[in-house]
Amino acid sequence: MWQRGRVDASPVDVDLALLGGGGAAALVLAALDRHDVAGLRIAVVDPVHKRGQDRTWAFWGTPGGEFDPVLSASWSRVDVVTPAGRRVLPLAPLRYAMLRSAPVYDRAAAAERRIGAVRIGAPAGALHDDGHRVSVHDPEGRVLLRAGWVLDSRPRPPQRPGRTNWLQHFRGWWLAADRPVFDPDRAVLMDFRTPQPARGVSFGYVLPVSDRYALVEYTEFSPAVLADAAYDAALRGYTGRLGLDLDTLRVREVEHGVIPMTDGPFVTRPSPRVVRLGTAGGATRPSTGFTFSAMLRQADQIARALAAGGPPVPAPAYPRRHRWLDAVALRALDRGHVDGVEFFTRLFDRNPPERVLRFLDGVTTPVEELAVMRSTPWLPMTGAVLGDTVDRLRDRLRRAATGVPGAGSRAAGRAGS
Numbered sequence: 419m420w421q422r423g424r425v426d427a428s429p430v431d432v433d434l435a436l437l438g439g440g441g442a443a444a445l446v447l448a449a450l451d452r453h454d455v456a457g458l459r460i461a462v463v464d465p466v467h468k469r470g471q472d473r474t475w476a477f478w479g480t481p482g483g484e485f486d487p488v489l490s491a492s493w494s495r496v497d498v499v500t501p502a503g504r505r506v507l508p509l510a511p512l513r514y515a516m517l518r519s520a521p522v523y524d525r526a527a528a529a530e531r532r533i534g535a536v537r538i539g540a541p542a543g544a545l546h547d548d549g550h551r552v553s554v555h556d557p558e559g560r561v562l563l564r565a566g567w568v569l570d571s572r573p574r575p576p577q578r579p580g581r582t583n584w585l586q587h588f589r590g591w592w593l594a595a596d597r598p599v600f601d602p603d604r605a606v607l608m609d610f611r612t613p614q615p616a617r618g619v620s621f622g623y624v625l626p627v628s629d630r631y632a633l634v635e636y637t638e639f640s641p642a643v644l645a646d647a648a649y650d651a652a653l654r655g656y657t658g659r660l661g662l663d664l665d666t667l668r669v670r671e672v673e674h675g676v677i678p679m680t681d682g683p684f685v686t687r688p689s690p691r692v693v694r695l696g697t698a699g700g701a702t703r704p705s706t707g708f709t710f711s712a713m714l715r716q717a718d719q720i721a722r723a724l725a726a727g728g729p730p731v732p733a734p735a736y737p738r739r740h741r742w743l744d745a746v747a748l749r750a751l752d753r754g755h756v757d758g759v760e761f762f763t764r765l766f767d768r769n770p771p772e773r774v775l776r777f778l779d780g781v782t783t784p785v786e787e788l789a790v791m792r793s794t795p796w797l798p799m800t801g802a803v804l805g806d807t808v809d810r811l812r813d814r815l816r817r818a819a820t821g822v823p824g825a826g827s828r829a830a831g832r833a834g835s
């Protein structure tokens with residue numbers, strides 16, 4: 419059922435409203451269908467009905483998930499390349515996978531039809547949560563709908579700026595060749611032979627879907643985006659480094675993105691019946707920008723909880739200690755305590771690949787995390803730990819003095835727009 423905005427005087431009344439119908443919501447809809455969540459009135463509110471190809475998700479996991487049949491490619495080993503050499507990482511029992519957005523949005527649309535969700539093609543504005551139901555307003559302040567629970571994945575910045583505020587910014591070219599130039603069995607996870615920025619770290623990567631078609635991307639982790647032409651120049655440089663002759667290749671599609679890498683707090687539960695998901699809900703790993711696996715995990719938890727008659731509240735995307743480790747790592751990179759290339763190289767050199775990948779997904783045990791920490795340059799990292807601790811205390815004292823509440827405070831009331 420499709421409604422453009424508020425079409426009649428009486429607002430829609432549902433059990434569950436998804437505000438934002440992008441990546442996080444698509445995965446929730448698919449999970450609700452997969453877990454046969456029945457008997458719930460559900461609405462999806464988004465001025466845009468996402469379809470087709472607008473991004474490519476790369477992620478790792480164990481084979482066998484719902485999206486396996488529609489993966490564009492998957493690799494059981496990946497390369498990490500530094501100026502010193504190439505390291506091949508066997509990933510078993512995990513694998514690195516590529517999923518384009520079109521089949522995910524298609525799957526979400528099919529799920530939406532099957533569970534009989536109402537779609538409202540309008541922007542949501544402010545929310546008012548009285549602890550029992552949530553009123554969702556439109557940007558003009560009229561009530562758009564009422565819901566028992568709201569899953570809100572509308573983009574928003576963290577509650578306050580972090581102590582380190584970097585961005586993962588990237589541009590990729592889908593390159594098509596007339597003859598075999600790519601090895602479809604070999605994906606490059608990170609190739610640090612790109613010129614390194616003065617502050618930050620850059621790398622290229624290659625995700626081949628066949629011997630004639632691949633996504634080749636240039637990525638930077640740094641404080642600010644580049645001028646448009648600089649991404650193309652970097653990609654030209656990197657494809658040259660790979661020995662690819664651009665005169666013989668066609669750029670079929672361009673993919674560009676900016677993802678926050680910050681230790682600023684994302685409030686996951688702004689009020690009792692509002693849960694934030696996706697990047698807005700802290701699912702983006704601050705040290706890498708990877709988001710997909712956490713969104714997938716949380717979507718599954720939400721669907722399982724609803725199927726069991728419980729509230730749709732997932733576990734935090736990452737344990738608190740991981741957010742702290744990420745804050746320290748970001749600080750060490752930003753303040754120049756450690757060199758970015760050396761940091762990532764040591765991580766992969768001194769740990770089994772599976773441990774690093776599970777760590778980056780936020781699912782390792784404290785013992786494994788200790789091993790990961792020991793593999794980083796410990797003296798500079800200790801400096802970053804101390805600096806982070808001092809800044810945290812200073813922030814806390816400043817907030818206490820000015821009466822600003824801490825992150826994650828829960829109260830009935832306005833959950834914001």
Ligand SMILES: Cc1cc2nc3c(=O)[nH]c(=O)nc-3n(C[C@H](O)[C@H](O)[C@H](O)COP(=O)(O)OP(=O)(O)OC[C@H]3O[C@@H](n4cnc5c(N)ncnc54)[C@H](O)[C@@H]3O)c2cc1C
Nearest residue numbers: 438440441442464473475476541542675696697708709710
């Ligand atoms: C190009 C690109 C490539 C990426 N690749 C990867 C990757 O390889 N691996 C990985 O782990 N992560 C990746 N990410 C990061 C992350 O997985 C994606 O950004 C993901 O789409 C985040 O999902 P989301 O639901 O939080 O946000 P989005 O998918 O951006 O969805 C937000 C939705 O909110 C809607 N909206 C906005 N305002 C309103 C409003 N007022 N009311 C209602 N709806 C509203 C928007 O229309 C949109 O549909 C990538 C990001 C980008 C941009």
